[in-house]
Amino acid sequence: MASAFETRCSSIEEFQELLEVSPELQSEMEGFEHALLMPLQFDVAGQCAVCEAAVAFGVDFQWSFASRNGQPVPNWRESLSCPKCHLNNRMRASAAYMLANSGPDDVVFLTEMLTPLFTTLESRRPYAIGSEFLGLGTPGGTINEQGVRHEDVARLSFADGSLGLIGTFDVLEHVPAYTEAMSEFFRCLRPGGMLVATVPFDLFAPMTVTRATVDADGNVTHFLEPEIHGNPIDPAGSLCYYNHGWEFVDRLREAGFVDAGVTLYWNPDLGYLGSFQSLITGRKPV
Numbered sequence: 001m002a003s004a005f006e007t008r009c010s011s012i013e014e015f016q017e018l019l020e021v022s023p024e025l026q027s028e029m030e031g032f033e034h035a036l037l038m039p040l041q042f043d044v045a046g047q048c049a050v051c052e053a054a055v056a057f058g059v060d061f062q063w064s065f066a067s068r069n070g071q072p073v074p075n076w077r078e079s080l081s082c083p084k085c086h087l088n089n090r091m092r093a094s095a096a097y098m099l100a101n102s103g104p105d106d107v108v109f110l111t112e113m114l115t116p117l118f119t120t121l122e123s124r125r126p127y128a129i130g131s132e133f134l135g136l137g138t139p140g141g142t143i144n145e146q147g148v149r150h151e152d153v154a155r156l157s158f159a160d161g162s163l164g165l166i167g168t169f170d171v172l173e174h175v176p177a178y179t180e181a182m183s184e185f186f187r188c189l190r191p192g193g194m195l196v197a198t199v200p201f202d203l204f205a206p207m208t209v210t211r212a213t214v215d216a217d218g219n220v221t222h223f224l225e226p227e228i229h230g231n232p233i234d235p236a237g238s239l240c241y242y243n244h245g246w247e248f249v250d251r252l253r254e255a256g257f258v259d260a261g262v263t264l265y266w267n268p269d270l271g272y273l274g275s276f277q278s279l280i281t282g283r284k285p286v
Contacts, residue, residue, distance in 0.1 A: 005025060044059055110169075154178075154180040194281060208244045262280050
C-alpha cells in the first residue's frame with residue numbers, strides 16, 4: 001500500500017517548492033492509481049472516515065477527463081463513492097474535516113441542503129443549518145413549502161458572529177460576487193470560527209480566470225465557452241463564472257481570514273485519490 005500524504009500550502013510558491021522536492025511521491029501516487037484502473041466500473045477497498053467503516057468505494061468514468069495510453073482515467077475527485085453515506089471523494093474529505101474541526105454544540109452552516117453531504121453533517125451536528133439559492137428577490141432565511149431554506153451567500157441573513165463553522169463546497173465558482181460572499185462568511189463567523197471550502201481549483205494557476213460576468217440587469221457576458229455544472233434544485237444547472245487559482249486564497253486574506261491556505265492530501269486507505277486533492281480553509285481571528 002502506498003503512503004498517505006497531507007501538507008498545507010499558503011501560496012503557489014510553496015506549492016511549486018513542494019513539487020520540486022517530491023518527484024518520488026508524485027510518481028508513487030500516479031503509479032498506484034494507474035494500477036487500479038479497469039475498463040469498466042470498479043471498486044476500491046478502503047476505510048470511510050465519515051462512516052468509520054471498511055467499505056468498497058465505487059469508481060465510474062463519469063466526468064472522466066484524461067487518458068493514459070488510450071485508457072480512460074476516472075475523475076477521482078468526483079468518484080470513489082461510499083455505499084453507506086453516498087459521499088464521493090471530495091465530499092467525504094470535506095465532511096471529515098468539518099467534523100474534526102467542530103463540536104456538537106457548534107452552529108454549522110452549509111451552503112447546500114438537498115445533498116447527501118448536508119444529510120450526513122446534520123446527523124452529527126444537531127445545530128447544522130443548510131440552504132439553497134431559491135432565486136433573486138427571495139428574502140434571506142425564507143423556508144419554502146418543501147422545507148428548503150433560501151440564502152444568498154453574498155447577502156446572508158445570519159447575525160454577526162453567530163456561526164461556528166461554514167462549509168461551502170463547489171459553490172463559489174457559481175457566485176458572480178464571490179468576494180462579497182467571503183466577506184459575509186467572515187461577518188457571520190464567531191471569533192475563531194472556520195471557513196472550509198472547495199472549488200474547482202487549478203493548483204498551477206496564480207490567478208483566477210473569469211469565464212463570465214453579469215450586470216445589474218442580469219445580462220451575462222461570456223469570455224469563454226459557457227460551462228454548466230449540476231444543481232440539485234435546477235435541472236438546467238448553474239453557470240460557472242470562475243476557474244479559481246491561488247488568487248482565491250489572497251481574496252480570503254483580504255476579507256479578513258487568517259491562516260488561509262490549501263490543505264493538499266492523498267490517502268489510499270481512506271479513498272482520497274487523484275494526485276493532490278485540495279481543501280481551502282481560513283479562520284476568523286480571535
